[in-house]
Amino acid sequence: MKLITAIIKPFKLDDVREALAELGIQGMTVTEARGFGRQKGHTELYRGAEYVIDFLPKIKLEVALTDDMVERAIETISDTVGSGRIGDGKIFVTSLERVVRIRTGEENESAL
Amino acid sequence: MIELEYALNTFYLLVCAALVMWMAAGFTMLEAGLVRARNTVEILTKNVALYAIACVMYFLVGYALMYPDQGINGFWSGFGFGIPAEHQPDAVLAGGIDYSVMADFMFQVVFVATAMSIVSGAVAERMKLWSFLAFAVVLTGVIYPLQGYWSWGGGFLDALGYSDYAGSGIVHMAGAAAALAGVWLLGPRIGKYAPDGKSRALPGANLPLATLGMFVLWMGWFGFNGGSELAIAGIESAGNVARVFVNTNLAAAAGLIAALLVARSLFGKADLTMTLNGALAGLVAITAGPLAPTPIAAIALGLVAGVVVVFSILGLDRLRLDDPVGAISVHGSCGILGLLAVPLFDAEAGFVAQLTGIAVIGGFVFLASALVWFLLAMAVGIRVEPEDEQAGLDLAECGMEAYPDFAHGGD
Numbered sequence: 001m002k003l004i005t006a007i008i009k010p011f012k013l014d015d016v017r018e019a020l021a022e023l024g025i026q027g028m029t030v031t032e033a034r035g036f037g038r039q040k041g042h043t044e045l046y047r048g049a050e051y052v053i054d055f056l057p058k059i060k061l062e063v064a065l066t067d068d069m070v071e072r073a074i075e076t077i078s079d080t081v082g083s084g085r086i087g088d089g090k091i092f093v094t095s096l097e098r099v100v101r102i103r104t105g106e107e108n109e110s111a112l
Numbered sequence: 113m114i115e116l117e118y119a120l121n122t123f124y125l126l127v128c129a130a131l132v133m134w135m136a137a138g139f140t141m142l143e144a145g146l147v148r149a150r151n152t153v154e155i156l157t158k159n160v161a162l163y164a165i166a167c168v169m170y171f172l173v174g175y176a177l178m179y180p181d182q183g184i185n186g187f188w189s190g191f192g193f194g195i196p197a198e199h200q201p202d203a204v205l206a207g208g209i210d211y212s213v214m215a216d217f218m219f220q221v222v223f224v225a226t227a228m229s230i231v232s233g234a235v236a237e238r239m240k241l242w243s244f245l246a247f248a249v250v251l252t253g254v255i256y257p258l259q260g261y262w263s264w265g266g267g268f269l270d271a272l273g274y275s276d277y278a279g280s281g282i283v284h285m286a287g288a289a290a291a292l293a294g295v296w297l298l299g300p301r302i303g304k305y306a307p308d309g310k311s312r313a314l315p316g317a318n319l320p321l322a323t324l325g326m327f328v329l330w331m332g333w334f335g336f337n338g339g340s341e342l343a344i345a346g347i348e349s350a351g352n353v354a355r356v357f358v359n360t361n362l363a364a365a366a367g368l369i370a371a372l373l374v375a376r377s378l379f380g381k382a383d384l385t386m387t388l389n390g391a392l393a394g395l396v397a398i399t400a401g402p403l404a405p406t407p408i409a410a411i412a413l414g415l416v417a418g419v420v421v422v423f424s425i426l427g428l429d430r431l432r433l434d435d436p437v438g439a440i441s442v443h444g445s446c447g448i449l450g451l452l453a454v455p456l457f458d459a460e461a462g463f464v465a466q467l468t469g470i471a472v473i474g475g476f477v478f479l480a481s482a483l484v485w486f487l488l489a490m491a492v493g494i495r496v497e498p499e500d501e502q503a504g505l506d507l508a509e510c511g512m513e514a515y516p517d518f519a520h521g522g523d
Binding site for chain 2: 044045046047048049050051
């Protein structure tokens with residue numbers, strides 16, 4: 001079991017959700033996040049004075065999957081949000097030790 | 113016929129008073145939008161409290177000080193109390209009385225609140241709430257009414273020929289002078305100026321609210337200037353009122369356009385908050401004489417005001433006078449501009465009288481305010497502690513947040 005954590009541009013969220021649902025993925029969690037990578041921040045202007053936004057608004061998307069789904073999920077997310085330009089985001093994959101569905105007490109792959 | 117005119121004028125004055133009262137909401141929204149989120153509750157508290165204080169103080173001593181039955185001399189009217197008796201029906205029917213005493217009080221009292229509202233935005237985000245409210249008691253009870261007596265109340269500025277239709281000087285520049293004294297004694301907000309003196313942006317939290325505030329003020333201004341004709345019954349008065357509305361509206365529009373264009377050419381982007389200040393600058397400038405100019409002249413005056421306000425804001429920033437909402441520039445610089453423009457359109461007004469009025473009103477309100485601010489600073493302090501300023505005045509002064517997250521009952 002793996003946890004995919006994808007940092008994406010906020011306006012791509014709906015597309016990603018639809019594409020992942022088509023793969024048969026049943027659930028996901030999103031968090032409004034802020035951050036920067038190579039894109040860095042940008043400057044804004046208020047009453048003639050510039051100020052810097054270091055941390056840009058992003059969406060952090062988390063999906064727990066069985067191992068055999070991981071490659072397809074990564075491909076789907078990359079294809080959906082990728083524009084080829086800086087600031088598209090990043091995908092992290094981590095191993096999951098144990099998963100529990102609270103309602104039934106089911107564990108691991110049957111809980112995904 | 114006299115009865116009908118009296119009733120209509122009184123009704124008109126009361127409706128305009130309600131419009132000007134609503135400007136308190138405009139100032140409140142403008143200021144709440146232009147401060148940072150952590151100072152929202154405090155600026156709202158300040159604005160509602162100052163309105164209430166202005167109403168009570170002006171009723172108790174202000175109105176009697178500004179409009180005495182018989183002033184002692186041109187400079188000092190003598191203390192009185194409350195509002196004089198209402199007109200008797202026989203006196204009204206005899207002619208020469210245009211509207212009710214109570215309606216006049218109602219129309220006057222909302223102007224005091226406007227002057228005080230101007231101060232609140234300029235000293236935002238760093239002044240102690242209770243020191244500000246103590247200052248409001250003195251400004252609305254004594255400082256404003258006394259200088260108001262000198263002109264509108266029939267004192268020495270009136271005798272000199274000083275001309276100020278709806279109060280570019282008496283209300284707006286007076287408020288700005290009090291604000292300037294406060295800003296000067298308070299110092300800038302923490303972090304506003306870099307060690308090398310460069311001005312930093314401290315962006316306002318809610319620009320939709322600030323924009324709504326601008327429109328509310330613009331609407332209220334029809335009562336402010338339109339009502340200052342003090343009559344609507346009759347062809348001449350009705351025509352004057354309509355002309356004042358047109359000129360007021362055009363000056364605001366022109367001020368907005370000018371500020372938008374100037375900010376665009378200076379900064380390379382359309383700067384919304386400068387643009388909002390531009391509309392208010394046009395409104396303040398036309399207030400000294402909204403009746404005499406042609407509509408084209410009103411546009412010209414508004415355009416000049418829109419340019420003046422942007423450069424005034426940048427200039428005050430250079431002097432490290434930190435005015436978060438631009439109140440001193442909008443009401444002070446453009447108030448002076450409006451007063452100096454009066455003689456261009458009105459042959460009865462003169463530059464000497466206007467300059468005298470500017471110096472007397474501006475100088476008196478600035479010095480009297482500085483004295484009160486100074487005494488308050490000595491007695492209880494006027495500035496919050498640095499850690500309270502950084503945490504936000506909402507927590508320090510009001511113990512609450514405008515947008516509390518993760519709150520629960522506390523038990």
